[in-house]
Amino acid sequence: MRLNRRHFLATSAAGLGALAMPGILRAQQGEAVRIGLITTLSGPGQLYGNYIKDGSEIAVERLNAAGGVNGAKIELVVRDDKNSPEGAVTAFRELTGNGIKLFAQGTFTANLLGTLPLLEDADVTMVMVGASALALTHEAYNPRAFRLGFSSPMCFGGYGNLMAQKHPEIEKWAMLRSDVTALADITNAFSNGLKAETEKAGRKVEVLDPVLVPYGGADFRNQISNIIGSGAPGLFNVLQGADAISYYKQARTFSLDEKFKVLCDSANEFAIAKAMGANTPASLWSWTGWYPAANKDNAVSDEVHKAYIKLRGDEYPNWYIGVSHDSILTIANAVAKAGSLDAAKLVPTIETETPQGALGKIHFRKEDHAFAGDLTYIRFGRDDKNANGWSVFETAQLPGAEFLERATPGSKLN
Amino acid sequence: MFTLVNGLTTGMAVFLVAAGLTLVFGIMRILNFAHGAFFMIGAYVASTLVGSAPRSVLALVAAAVVAALVVGVLGIVVQRFVLRRIQHVDEHYMLIATFAVMLVCVGFVKLIWGLEFLSVDPPPGIDTGVEIFSLFVPSFSLFIISSGVVVFLVLDFVIHRAWTGKMITAIARDGWMAELLGINVPAGIMAAVGGSFALAGLAGGLLLPNQTLSPALGDTFLLLAFITVVIGGLGNVRGAFIAAILLGLIDGLNTMLLPAYPGVAVYVGMVAFLLLWPNGILGESRL
Numbered sequence: 270m271r272l273n274r275r276h277f278l279a280t281s282a283a284g285l286g287a288l289a290m291p292g293i294l295r296a297q298q299g300e301a302v303r304i305g306l307i308t309t310l311s312g313p314g315q316l317y318g319n320y321i322k323d324g325s326e327i328a329v330e331r332l333n334a335a336g337g338v339n340g341a342k343i344e345l346v347v348r349d350d351k352n353s354p355e356g357a358v359t360a361f362r363e364l365t366g367n368g369i370k371l372f373a374q375g376t377f378t379a380n381l382l383g384t385l386p387l388l389e390d391a392d393v394t395m396v397m398v399g400a401s402a403l404a405l406t407h408e409a410y411n412p413r414a415f416r417l418g419f420s421s422p423m424c425f426g427g428y429g430n431l432m433a434q435k436h437p438e439i440e441k442w443a444m445l446r447s448d449v450t451a452l453a454d455i456t457n458a459f460s461n462g463l464k465a466e467t468e469k470a471g472r473k474v475e476v477l478d479p480v481l482v483p484y485g486g487a488d489f490r491n492q493i494s495n496i497i498g499s500g501a502p503g504l505f506n507v508l509q510g511a512d513a514i515s516y517y518k519q520a521r522t523f524s525l526d527e528k529f530k531v532l533c534d535s536a537n538e539f540a541i542a543k544a545m546g547a548n549t550p551a552s553l554w555s556w557t558g559w560y561p562a563a564n565k566d567n568a569v570s571d572e573v574h575k576a577y578i579k580l581r582g583d584e585y586p587n588w589y590i591g592v593s594h595d596s597i598l599t600i601a602n603a604v605a606k607a608g609s610l611d612a613a614k615l616v617p618t619i620e621t622e623t624p625q626g627a628l629g630k631i632h633f634r635k636e637d638h639a640f641a642g643d644l645t646y647i648r649f650g651r652d653d654k655n656a657n658g659w660s661v662f663e664t665a666q667l668p669g670a671e672f673l674e675r676a677t678p679g680s681k682l683n
Numbered sequence: 684m685f686t687l688v689n690g691l692t693t694g695m696a697v698f699l700v701a702a703g704l705t706l707v708f709g710i711m712r713i714l715n716f717a718h719g720a721f722f723m724i725g726a727y728v729a730s731t732l733v734g735s736a737p738r739s740v741l742a743l744v745a746a747a748v749v750a751a752l753v754v755g756v757l758g759i760v761v762q763r764f765v766l767r768r769i770q771h772v773d774e775h776y777m778l779i780a781t782f783a784v785m786l787v788c789v790g791f792v793k794l795i796w797g798l799e800f801l802s803v804d805p806p807p808g809i810d811t812g813v814e815i816f817s818l819f820v821p822s823f824s825l826f827i828i829s830s831g832v833v834v835f836l837v838l839d840f841v842i843h844r845a846w847t848g849k850m851i852t853a854i855a856r857d858g859w860m861a862e863l864l865g866i867n868v869p870a871g872i873m874a875a876v877g878g879s880f881a882l883a884g885l886a887g888g889l890l891l892p893n894q895t896l897s898p899a900l901g902d903t904f905l906l907l908a909f910i911t912v913v914i915g916g917l918g919n920v921r922g923a924f925i926a927a928i929l930l931g932l933i934d935g936l937n938t939m940l941l942p943a944y945p946g947v948a949v950y951v952g953m954v955a956f957l958l959l960w961p962n963g964i965l966g967e968s969r970l
Binding site for chain 2: 313315316319448480481482483485486487488490491492494495510511512514515518519521522523540543544545546547548
């Protein structure tokens with residue numbers, strides 16, 4: 270075929286047009302949309318990283334089964350941050366070096382603080398999975414990052430509010446927490462929420478200073494004896510992971526159930542019941558980021574729940590499963606709607622879109638990209654009638670946006 | 684008074700872990716950084732045997748003894764392939780090598796038992812509390828205190844009175860001379876190291892209902908056990924016993940007098956002890 274000037278111009282224009290097309294459009298021709306997932310898959314935080322990986326993989330499987338993003342399959346590229354900021358930065362550089370522009374990362378704040386300053390240069394859009402530290406949406410705020418996690422004022426302020434509503438008869442609360450400064454935010458938020466709601470109802474409540482225990486300690490009996498001696502009928506516990514379970518085990522001997530009218534655990538949810546079985550406290554409240562049975566009429570939540578049961582055979586998934594699923598969903602939805610992988614188009618899309626996720630409608634506050642979804646609380650405890658030895662008795666949900674702290678992107682919250 | 688009893692409980696729990704640590708230092712002059720990991724393996728092995736609800740105290744103790752045997756055998760393997768090779772090298776290499784052993788152990792536990800938290804209840808008989816002179820004392824605390832005292836008495840008898848202990852002491856003090864006198868030195872060392880690892884496994888089994896099982900369990904007591912060994916005098920079992928009691932009591936008083944600074948007094952106490960007795964309360968010992 271003879272190439273004349275007209276043919277040459279037409280072919281060149283088509284070629285240049287194809288090159289100029291956004292990545293996603295070229296992706297429609299068979300190229301996958303790649304999302305980098307950086308989480309902790311080794312060391313002490315591995316348990317949570319595994320949940321995040323499972324939830325993210327469930328999301329990718331579901332989205333691909335539904336046709337992917339504008340016809341392109343989603344590919345999840347998973348890297349271990351080795352639970353260190355250096356590990357996170359190394360993984361981030363490797364993935365961005367391979368052309369990945371979309372990221373989900375979590376859950377530890379220190380590791381996120383390592384990668385946040387790199388987002389602009391790499392033209393990356395990120396969803397921070399499950400991260401709760403205030404710094405991420407305040408002094409370390411990055412306009413390219415969205416926190417799909419629950420800040421302490423939000424979930425524990427709401428928690429205090431809920432307890433004040435549920436138990437107006439309790440006028441004195443004791444608190445127990447590990448001597449980790451970051452956890453002080455939790456006891457402060459709970460105390461503030463409790464006092465605000467109580468005062469609104471024209472009552473007064475006394476909240477005692479937290480009894481402190483060493484983080485990773487072996488024996489909590491002295492502290493248990495102290496809180497029992499406080500005479501408070503309400504108790505809020507802010508120990509985490511293995512510490513919390515050891516504490517409940519040791520407290521059993523002291524008949525903790527009988528000494529307090531209301532027992533609240535900060536966020537250990539089903540880890541306690543799964544480990545303690547029939548020796549779980551008789552009634553224990555806990556905050557959770559996602560509990561499928563509380564999300565009635567939410568088909569996405571049900572599907573994610575079923576997919577997790579199929580994957581792990583566990584009927585009670587950790588809340589990170591739902592949060593990580595929704596993180597990937599947020600990214601995929603934004604890419605589909607924006608038709609682009611560019612942060613300049615994705616960021617405003619995520620700010621305005623409210624896709625239906627496992628947690629409910631996913632929406633972020635525009636000013637600081639803080640997640641503003643619903644809050645879920647569960648009450649569970651010993652139950653001889655259930656083969657597990659425990660059951661969930663009650664759930665409660667609050668609108669998270671009402672408890673979000675003031676937005677101060679770029680500066681510390683005072 | 685409760686603080687005193689609880690201090691003794693903490694002290695005896697720490698001694699159960701520290702006993703093996705000080706023994707292996709006494710015989711091989713190696714600070715075994717992997718000791719906590721073997722304590723953890725002992726706990727997991729015992730939990731596999733008794734399940735989440737041991738039927739009796741005897742079942743728990745029997746599971747702890749089996750865990751001790753399993754960890755003792757593992758200890759002999761580690762001695763054969765790792766400790767023996769690093770016995771005469773710089774301390775830094777010893778720390779790195781035993782740290783590597785610890786990482787292998789943690790990986791092994793994750794593979795076998797997974798990452799989820801596991802819990803074992805105290806068996807009937809030690810799952811409640813008793814009133815002693817109108818003081819409420821958890822019966823499991825009495826079990827830990829008794830276990831610590833029994834382990835100390837048996838260990839002290841074996842080291843200072845039994846022929847085996849005297850043979851091991853002779854090897855620890857002068858291996859060359861012991862060999863010249865016809866003692867099978869490699870076998871003696873292997874037996875002593877196996878015994879010290881077995882103590883870690885035993886501690887893991889006995890303390891099982893007190894802690895939550897997770898791959899980080901080894902860290903729970905490791906630091907306190909190291910402090911105990913240092914304060915008591917490296918390699919000195921009697922010193923470790925006294926130091927563990929003192930540490931437990933200091934920790935208890937810390938909770939009562941300085942509740943805003945939990946755990947701080949233990950470190951202040953360690954500094955004070957080392958200033959007063961740089962070689963430990965009873966001095967360093969080769970058993």
